[in-house]
Amino acid sequence: MCELLGMSANTPTDICFSFSGLMERGGRTGPHRDGWGIVFYEGRGARAFHDPNPSAQSPLANWVKDYPIKSQIVISHIRQANVGATSLENTHPFQRELWGRSFSFAHNGQVPDVKKKPLQFYLPIGDTDSEHAFCWILDQLRKRFPTRPDSPQQWLPLVASVSRQLAELGVFNMLLSDGEVLLSFCSTKLCWLTRQAPFNHASLKDTELTVNFAKETTDQDKVTIIATEPLTADESWQAYSSGEFRAFLHGTSIFESSADEPQR
Amino acid sequence: MCELLGMSANTPTDICFSFSGLMERGGRTGPHRDGWGIVFYEGRGARAFHDPNPSAQSPLANWVKDYPIKSQIVISHIRQANVGATSLENTHPFQRELWGRSFSFAHNGQVPDVKKKPLQFYLPIGDTDSEHAFCWILDQLRKRFPTRPDSPQQWLPLVASVSRQLAELGVFNMLLSDGEVLLSFCSTKLCWLTRQAPFNHASLKDTELTVNFAKETTDQDKVTIIATEPLTADESWQAYSSGEFRAFLHGTSIFESSADEPQR
Numbered sequence: 001m002c003e004l005l006g007m008s009a010n011t012p013t014d015i016c017f018s019f020s021g022l023m024e025r026g027g028r029t030g031p032h033r034d035g036w037g038i039v040f041y042e043g044r045g046a047r048a049f050h051d052p053n054p055s056a057q058s059p060l061a062n063w064v065k066d067y068p069i070k071s072q073i074v075i076s077h078i079r080q081a082n083v084g085a086t087s088l089e090n091t092h093p094f095q096r097e098l099w100g101r102s103f104s105f106a107h108n109g110q111v112p113d114v115k116k117k118p119l120q121f122y123l124p125i126g127d128t129d130s131e132h133a134f135c136w137i138l139d140q141l142r143k144r145f146p147t148r149p150d151s152p153q154q155w156l157p158l159v160a161s162v163s164r165q166l167a168e169l170g171v172f173n174m175l176l177s178d179g180e181v182l183l184s185f186c187s188t189k190l191c192w193l194t195r196q197a198p199f200n201h202a203s204l205k206d207t208e209l210t211v212n213f214a215k216e217t218t219d220q221d222k223v224t225i226i227a228t229e230p231l232t233a234d235e236s237w238q239a240y241s242s243g244e245f246r247a248f249l250h251g252t253s254i255f256e257s258s259a260d261e262p263q264r
Numbered sequence: 265m266c267e268l269l270g271m272s273a274n275t276p277t278d279i280c281f282s283f284s285g286l287m288e289r290g291g292r293t294g295p296h297r298d299g300w301g302i303v304f305y306e307g308r309g310a311r312a313f314h315d316p317n318p319s320a321q322s323p324l325a326n327w328v329k330d331y332p333i334k335s336q337i338v339i340s341h342i343r344q345a346n347v348g349a350t351s352l353e354n355t356h357p358f359q360r361e362l363w364g365r366s367f368s369f370a371h372n373g374q375v376p377d378v379k380k381k382p383l384q385f386y387l388p389i390g391d392t393d394s395e396h397a398f399c400w401i402l403d404q405l406r407k408r409f410p411t412r413p414d415s416p417q418q419w420l421p422l423v424a425s426v427s428r429q430l431a432e433l434g435v436f437n438m439l440l441s442d443g444e445v446l447l448s449f450c451s452t453k454l455c456w457l458t459r460q461a462p463f464n465h466a467s468l469k470d471t472e473l474t475v476n477f478a479k480e481t482t483d484q485d486k487v488t489i490i491a492t493e494p495l496t497a498d499e500s501w502q503a504y505s506s507g508e509f510r511a512f513l514h515g516t517s518i519f520e521s522s523a524d525e526p527q528r
Contacts, residue, residue, distance in 0.1 A: 044389050045352025047314055052306075063327050088309025089366075096361060100387035102353075121385070123364035125308050 002092070002108045004190070005076040006175040006226035008182040008248035012042075012070035013223050017204070017211045021231040023061045024206035025078060035091040036061060038076040039104040040069050041179040046102040047071075050091040072250065073182050075175045077106035089126035093175075094134050096122055098141060099148035101178040105134040108228055109171030109187060137162050137176070152181045152247065156255045159183055160245035164259065167243065175226065182248045184226050186240030192226040193237045194251060202232040222251035266356070266372045268454070269340040270439040270490035272446040272512035276306075276334035277487050281468070281475045285495040287325050288470035289342060299355040300325060302340040303368040304333050305443040310366040311335075314355040336514065337446050339439045341370035353390035357439075358398050360386055362405060363412035365442040369398040372492055373435030373451060401426050401440070416445045416511065420519045423447055424509035428523065431507065439490065446512045448490050450504030456490040457501045458515060466496045486515035 005022045007015050019038065035052040047069065051058050077092035092106040107130035114133045121142050122135035140162050141155060149155050159176065163185035166172045172187040184190060195202075197220075199213035217223075226248075230237040240246070243259020269286045271279050283302065299316040311333065315322050341356035356370040371394035378397045385406050386399035404426050405419060413419050423440065427449035430436045436451040448454060459466075461484075463477035481487075490512075494501040504510070507523025 042316075042352040045314070045316075045355065047352060048312060050309070050311055052309075059331060060327075063324075067323060088306040088311060091309065095359075097387065097389060100389055102389050123361065125361060125364055125366050 002077055002079045003228040004106055004108050004173060004175050004226070005074070005228075005231075006177075006182050006184060007071070007074040007223065008251050009072050009221070009223040010250035010252075011218075011221055012072055013221070014068035014070050015074045015076075016065055016068055017202070017209065018225055018227070018231050019076060020065050020209055021204040021206045022076060022078060022227070023058075023065060024056060034079040034086040036076070036078040037091045037093050037106070038064060038074065039093045039095065040071040041073040041102075041177065042071060044101065044179055046095065046104060046179060048093065048095060048104070050088055052086050052088050052091050073177050073179060075104050075106050075177055075182070077108075085127070087126065090128045090131070092130060094131045096134070096138055098138050098178070099145075101148070101180075103138060103176065103178050105130075105137070105174065105176045107133060108173040108189070111166050111169040111172050113169045114166060133166055133172070137166075152178075152249070153255060156181070156183065156247050157257070160185070160257045163245055164243060173228065180249065181254070182224075182226070183245070184240070184247070185245045187242060189228055190226060190240040191228075191230055191237040192224060192240070192246070193235055194222060194224045195235075196222045196251075202235050204231060205233045206231070224248050224251045224253070266341055266343045267492040268370055268372050268437060268439050268490070269338070269492075269495075270446055270448060271335070271338040271487065272515050273336050273485070273487040274514035274516075275482075275485055276336055277485070278332035278334050279338045279340075280329055280332055281466070281473065282489055282491070282495050283340060284329050284473055285468040285470045286340060286342060286491070287322075287329060288320060298343040298350040300340070300342040301355045301357050301370070302328060302338065303357045303359065304335040305337040305366075305441065306335060308365065308443055310359065310368060310443060312357065312359060312368070314352055316350050316352050316355050337441050337443060339368050339370050339441055339446070341372075349391070351390065354392045354395070356394060358395045360398070360402055362402050362442070363409075365412070365444075367402060367440065367442050369394075369401070369438065369440045371397060372437040372453070375430050375433040375436050377433045378430060397430055397436070401430075416442075416513070417519060420445070420447065420511050421521070424449070424521045427509055428507060437492065444513065445518070446488075446490070447509070448504070448511070449509045451506060453492055454490060454504040455492075455494055455501040456488060456504070456510070457499055458486060458488045459499075460486045460515075466499050468495060469497045470495070488512050488515045488517070
């Protein structure tokens with residue numbers, strides 16, 4: 001298994017605190033030794049860092065941890081390899097362009113039979129089932145919407161629907177973004193919380209680090225964090241249910257659907 | 265104008281020395297203050313760093329300069345903005361997937377009318393003429409070769425031909441790679457050199473740094489560097505002629521064509 005970390009915020013925010021916790025799980029407090037990656041969106045651009053080495057020992061991870069890159073959307077992933085060798089091309093998040101936007105995707109789980117699904121526009125560069133699943137999702141979006149819809153509300157239901165199809169093939173927890181919205185789907189394990197005023201202290205579970213968000217933020221700030229497991233000990237994380245899809249814009253949940261709702 | 269730097273080597277090689285020289289030109293010895301980027305290939309994977317800040321003052325550039333990432337193909341670019349704002353999405357090298365390979369592209373010059381060329385499969389994320397040109401080149405490759413040809417020799421002449429068409433629109437010096445071959449085209453200014461045994465000392469022109477390659481290499485190493493302007497004072501750089509196209513595999517020039525040859 002792997003671990004996911006996502007952020008959606010209404011103001012450029014650094015993720016150093018949460019990233020510090022996640023990186024500890026890459027070989028120190030967790031077994032995810034097979035690489036890590038992170039994508040920071042800045043406007044329509046995306047800044048990605050990938051390293052097939054364990055994050056807990058990675059000089060690059062240390063650099064990213066200490067350097068406050070401010071972003072409104074972040075997707076990060078630490079990997080424990082199941083399918084595919086430990087190599088740079090198999091390191092999440094994966095990225096592709098659709099509709100003139102940079103899409104990023106990270107996956108936790110295994111959906112080996114996804115490789116039987118034929119691909120049309122997008123091909124994997126590495127050999128993971130995860131990248132194949134990402135290419136297949138983008139293929140479905142591109143076929144249904146050859147040009148970019150006016151509003152994310154138009155294409156979000158399709159991602160919810162194809163995520164549910166993929167979850168039938170195995171375990172499929174994922175984060176996806178086009179740089180505007182942050183999409184999330186839970187097959188087995190994912191949780192989230194929104195930090196907003198009044199802000200409090202928070203302490204990481206994986207390393208001795210406490211932050212007083214009241215000193216770091218303004219009253220208008222709204223920051224949602226999504227993670228495989230709660231990263232802090234003293235905040236109220238909400239668990240996703242199995243089959244729950246949720247999309248965030250500027251830190252606010254703007255679309256949700258669950259497994260027992262009729263497909264839209 | 266901008267400056268380009270490329271490397272093709274027969275063994276994983278760090279580019280710290282040449283990159284150090286280039287980065288000085290990003291706001292210290294040169295006027296290229298509008299961002300920089302670099303892509304390192306490792307197998308089929310590509311590790312990219314982009315920063316819209318001047319390279320000479322960039323903490324990320326310092327990190328990359330000091331951390332020996334070993335690669336067989338590198339493409340780097342420092343930017344002085346002409347078309348498009350100074351932003352992450354306008355920072356070269358640009359990347360797209362074609363044939364299940366990660367393609368990277370960096371451009372020096374201006375070809376504003378390229379934006380009149382319609383695009384089919386690939387769309388720009390930012391608003392530079394350079395990224396539009398890259399998308400158009402990949403469109404031509406994809407239309408002519410829907411699947412990956414067995415040998416680069418099959419598709420290299422098409423890139424030479426479309427590069428010449430783009431050079432008719434203005435100034436078009438470029439570097440392009442699929443992670444296997446490094447392609448280069450010179451419209452106005454580009455030079456290259458190959459370092460191989462017997463190795464000697466080399467001194468950067470832009471900062472006080474000398475390296476003794478004899479101590480850093482083996483007799484089998486072959487490393488070709490391509491740059492807008494010579495980076496060292498004591499090596500024999502060969503200037504490209506206008507309209508010259510050249511492709512390198514493992515540091516060796518495997519394909520060349522010049523403006524006065526009949527189109528193949």
